[in-house]
Amino acid sequence: MNSGAIRAGWTRGFVELRQSFTNGADLFSHFLWPGLMLAGLFYFREDAFGSSGFALSTLALPSILGMNVALGMVSMSQQLTGEREDGTLLRAKALPDGMRAYLIGKIISVSGTLLADLAVFLIPAMLIVDGLAVGSLGSWLTLGWVLVLGMVAALPIGAVLGSVFATARAQGLLILPILGLIAISGIFYPLTSLPEWLQWTAQIFPIYWLGLGMRSALLPDSAVAVEIGESWRHLETVGVLGVWAVLGLILAPIVLRRMARRESGSRVAERREKALQRMG
């Protein structure tokens, strides 16, 4: 890979980030979801979970953080499908080293957006929610590695999903199974209160482990009592997220190359026709 592609990809990523935080529609979506979730946390701040002595909102805050990292998968996938549909990808293909720069740019803009969105949520949330263990360096180090590993697990899989769907409309259906997974992944309610077969299903996917990892970082040690086996299970977290990361990193280049090979002017024109018909 030549340095030009890396530099161009870098520029691209930061230009897209800047664009995303300087226009009304995007800003609205950056603040809408964190805002809604903060409102939820605030509303439930008094409710305790069972006899654990922990407020539901205290347990939910790190879990939501983990869930948001996992949702980076969805935004990666949406952007790839959308930009293949509208011809952005074909433009990249027509440039020398364009696809490499495109991917570098996309990784930067999606992960940058993700980090910014996490901060938008986490900073005010820490003021609303009591009982977090955020005073020690260890907490933030744990948060750091869970975050990085989580993104490496989520984004390549998102890219794979993004190249599988033919249109942005079909891609929209992806959100349904994801919502289902969120419901059973112990984000808004601890996993131990679910039937065992659902617990096993949830533990296949990254959302649960990202939530668990974040709870291990931000909750006091005594909160571990709520978890499966009363353990933070860091080894298992690294294992499962690691498997997803490796899977994604192996599959993504293969699937992306196949997707890029099939792009041409007439394919983009076909999709444009279809989209215009839908609008008209």
Add this chain to the structure above:
Amino acid sequence: MRPTRDDVVLDVDGLRMRYGARDVLHDVTFQARHGEVLALLGPNGAGKTTTIEILEGFRLRSAGRIRVLGADPAQAGEPWRARVGVVLQSWRDHGKWRVRELLAHFGSFYAAYSTDLVRRPWDTDELIAAVGLTEHAGKKVRTLSGGQRRRLDVAIGIVGRPELLFLDEPTAALDPQARHDFHDLVRGLADHDETTILLTTHDLAEAEKLAHRIVILNGGRIVADGTASELARRIVGQDEVRWVRDGQRHTRSTPDSTAFVYELFQRHGTAIRELEVHRASLEQTYLTLVRQAESTPYGASAREPEEALR
């Protein structure tokens, strides 16, 4: 080494394309030389887009030998890509980018491929001026009008100073003024920068205006190849002569209208009135071709006009 007008830039030999059991390109063979503007002319469905996309390296062919700037586009690498320009039709892509910002960004990809002979990329502001977008350089792409967007598409296609430029139906959906400006732009590229250009169009007038040479594609076969005047001489059939004598209207078709009219006057002298000579135009021939292509089912259409015209 500086390229000369004799260098073959585009060499297509026996190109075939098959989708399933259906052949959409049969034995397509043509060449383009350095600095030449070549129009691939034909009705919709003739195989123009398929051909150009194979040459761009965006589609894999079924058979045939192809050399584009000395390489097979199906296997060529990034340095080859840097020498080729493709004008794509924008839609919603890069809508949030500003014109100057986008062109500077795309230009930066070519800097690594600059040579002593071809300095890459094109200076952003000069390029913006060359396509007439100076007033709109600070605008976001999504706020541009259709005509302005097309100019931007061309600018993106040439920002790397390509040696070979591909244009697929470049003026479809342009109003007459925008089309006129676009033609000037393309001619300028060919004249001043010695860019070899391959464009597809279904509009004969456009092909005649822009191209040094026209290749007519019909039903996936090449049915004619030459300059506009060569084609007119070679493929055109008969002129039509009309006149009135003794209040009687006459019409006659003839391959040599001049000789026919001379003979007509020798025989009847001043009795001939209201003489009209209609030279068979390339346009008529082309329209006949298109009508044949549209009235006959796919695949079966190709043979007849090919034999009739060669």
